[in-house]
Amino acid sequence: MGTAVFTTSCCFSLSRMQRLRTRAFCSRAARGDEERDGVGTLGRRPALVSGLSLASGVLMGFTGDGVAAVKQGLLAGRIPGLSDPDENGWRTYRRPDEKSGGHGVGWSPIIPYTFKVPQGWEEVPVSIADLGGTEIDLRFANSQQGRLFVIVAPVLRFSADLGDDVKIEQVGSPEKVINAFGPEVIGENVEGKVLSMEEADYSGRKYYQFELEPPHVLITATAAGNRLYLFGVTANGLQWKRHYKDLKQIAQSFRVV
Template identity: 80%
Template sequence: MVGRRRALASAAAVAACGVSVLGFAGGGLAANQGLLAGRIPGLSEPDENGWRTYRRPDEKSGGHGVGWSPIIPYSFKVPDGWEEVPVSIADLGGTEIDLRFANSKQGRLFVIVAPVRRFADDLDDATIEKIGTPEKVITAFGPEVIGENVEGKVLASATAEHLGRTYYQFELEPPHVFITATAAGNRLYLFSVTANGLQWKRNYKDLKQIAESFRVV
């Protein structure tokens, strides 16, 4: 009985921390770890269409190097079933990857938050237009997302504006990927949504909707 009580107490302590670990085929481990390691859940409950909104929590750690202001929060929408997955500094994008999400049947996404001063001086209040045209931005930063030159891979591009902020949107192939780029404060935001061939074919509409939902808030 004593052993059983100790086991129950241990399980309760874990539950109180809000730890949930799920496995994804080919996607490593997904985690919503409460306050542990700065991984704070930011997903809303599903709306009437079964979509959730993720908003980067103000308290989440990361990206606060010396001389940097806190990261301006961002948000996006995903269908129910997408989960946060751990970020590794060994990943493409390295320490500038702020977040990863995945669904083993639909695809995956990540957010790169990079210091603007890597690319331009005197842009503490950056806009994507100040950084460059859509062509310049995808040529310069597309390789940060796909790991190779983007020449001949851009199938479509568009510009959208929301609450006075401009977003550049791109579709690339190969690989199958949507990229949304914008800037705020002293950072460039690159939002990438990608999938394998079969996932892309089956979920193209939803993946595009995810990509187009990205906002800096």
């Protein structure tokens, strides 16, 4: 009899402890969601050198097109945005105005962006559980040529004094920008990896363009509204060798409209 009572009591205690632990975990997760949505960012990351709030190695989020589709089955507001192919077989993607993006409560509408890809590139589902959190707005991939991603991060992570119509020049110089977010994208220090660094102007908006190696990645950065836009194109060694020209053209086609 004593043994039975003791066993029942222990099970009750363990069950109650599990409930308490679950509540604590959910509470911590909720606080984490609030921080990612911008709550308290001034206290956490007031300076540019803090970098983007991304999981290390955004490039590593691609574990294979099929695997990614299975692991990231939940998708917020995925709406096709690809045009029909032009005479050269290239298609233009424009972020649909109706796309929710899964960026959480408190986000203002995202200014649309566009880019071009050859025939055969398709959108890869992204969820809030994706590496990089809620700031990964879009992924595209072609199993033979490479992959791309779009990161949309609030400039509030860098400074509270930039206002609501930010230009990339206000965020910092090309050197400052790549040193700030480069390690967050490739998962390691960018020192000695930046092969080229250029500036371009389109319709009055400045874009910073970088090529890094290794890993093989092309990055285009700009700012609009109250956000920093980061467009990355990456590939493995063989894809890079065979399709570098197309990958470069994809990277240079990015525009915020």
